[in-house]
Amino acid sequence: MPIEKDPDASQPRARPQRVSDATQTPQLSATVSRRHFVIGAGGIAASSLLGAASLLVNSDDEKAKIEWAEHFQTHYRLMTDVEKAEAIERLERRYSKQYGKDVVVSDSPAQEGYFSVTPSIFKSALVVDAV
Amino acid sequence: MKACVEENNQSRGKDQETEWIRVIKMEKGEFEPEKMHQGYPEDYGIQVGGNAYSAAGVVLEGEHHYQPDVVPEDDSLYMPVACMQCEKPPCVKVCPVRATYREPDGVVVIDYNWCIGCRMCISACPYWARRFNWGEPKLPKKAMNPNTHYLGNRPRMKGVVEKCTFCIQRTREGRYPACVEVCPVGARKFGNLLDPQSEIRQILDRKQVFRLKAEMNTYPKFFYFID
Numbered sequence: 001m002p003i004e005k006d007p008d009a010s011q012p013r014a015r016p017q018r019v020s021d022a023t024q025t026p027q028l029s030a031t032v033s034r035r036h037f038v039i040g041a042g043g044i045a046a047s048s049l050l051g052a053a054s055l056l057v058n059s060d061d062e063k064a065k066i067e068w069a070e071h072f073q074t075h076y077r078l079m080t081d082v083e084k085a086e087a088i089e090r091l092e093r094r095y096s097k098q099y100g101k102d103v104v105v106s107d108s109p110a111q112e113g114y115f116s117v118t119p120s121i122f123k124s125a126l127v128v129d130a131v
Numbered sequence: 132m133k134a135c136v137e138e139n140n141q142s143r144g145k146d147q148e149t150e151w152i153r154v155i156k157m158e159k160g161e162f163e164p165e166k167m168h169q170g171y172p173e174d175y176g177i178q179v180g181g182n183a184y185s186a187a188g189v190v191l192e193g194e195h196h197y198q199p200d201v202v203p204e205d206d207s208l209y210m211p212v213a214c215m216q217c218e219k220p221p222c223v224k225v226c227p228v229r230a231t232y233r234e235p236d237g238v239v240v241i242d243y244n245w246c247i248g249c250r251m252c253i254s255a256c257p258y259w260a261r262r263f264n265w266g267e268p269k270l271p272k273k274a275m276n277p278n279t280h281y282l283g284n285r286p287r288m289k290g291v292v293e294k295c296t297f298c299i300q301r302t303r304e305g306r307y308p309a310c311v312e313v314c315p316v317g318a319r320k321f322g323n324l325l326d327p328q329s330e331i332r333q334i335l336d337r338k339q340v341f342r343l344k345a346e347m348n349t350y351p352k353f354f355y356f357i358d
Contacts, residue, residue: 113323
């Protein structure tokens with residue numbers, strides 16, 4: 001059976017008509033893809049976050065600054081020496097202010113050895129109210 | 132317990148008191164050296180593990196809140212329980228964010244800033260050694276111990292877990308943990324397991340020793356000895 005040639009095949013296909021073309025009104029939901037919407041929303045969120053950060057950096061609210069920095073600090077084991085020093089300095093400042101005395105926060109590393117405690121089961125009976 | 136609370140900046144007060152050490156009251160006679168090799172307990176009780184299975188008379192969730200007029204009571208024995216710094220700690224295994232981990236010296240620590248407060252570690256610990264801060268800890272300004280360690284006794288915040296660290300802020304400076312230092316009769320010993328000359332190794336060599344719930348295969352580093 002011979003295949004019939006499409007008479008319109010050589011003609012460029014017309015672009016499918018968009019909803020906005022048909023109605024001539026700006027319909028955001030029809031023209032903006034989900035990808036662009038997410039990118040846009042992410043940009044807005046990031047810019048507002050940066051705005052808040054710049055406000056905090058320039059503000060005099062010490063507590064807010066410390067809380068902000070603590071919120072974004074990483075795991076202790078993943079911190080560099082500089083980050084550890086910053087975190088400890090931040091904590092010392094906060095505790096000293098909160099408790100009204102000079103607080104020292106140490107980050108001394110583990111010593112060589114493997115440590116254990118042995119309580120005496122019978123002597124414990126003698127001192128239960130002392131410890 | 133009191134020394135531990137004061138040294139480690141634990142919350143205090145009637146409605147929100149945190150204590151890392153629990154002292155379980157047991158019936159005397161249930162826990163005798165002669166019974167140490169008699170096999171598994173038939174009834175309820177603390178299963179002390181190792182070669183030392185013996186019914187202790189009180190379950191772990193039993194009597195650890197008591198205020199007798201005179202201590203010790205004639206018919207009672209007392210067993211202190213705190214974090215065992217296990218070699219295979221189930222609390223570390225279940226932490227979804229790895230906020231708790233073992234240090235090279237064997238101490239299990241918590242990064243309080245990284246803890247999300249899910250309390251999985253509390254559920255996993257067979258020794259009930261961890262505490263959760265349901266509210267903002269109540270630490271009086273006057274009583275606050277200013278010598279702190281990042282992984283130890285620094286003030287904690289609401290919504291994080293805490294526990295004994297063998298007083299990491301003291302032991303890493305060559306001092307004894309507070310509970311060991313204050314004990315007037317030397318009921319507790321602390322030391323390096325790798326040093327054959329250490330006091331703790333002498334005890335392990337010469338005394339009858341057991342580990343709590345040894346059958347859980349957590350390999351606790353908290354050895355109870357009988358003398």
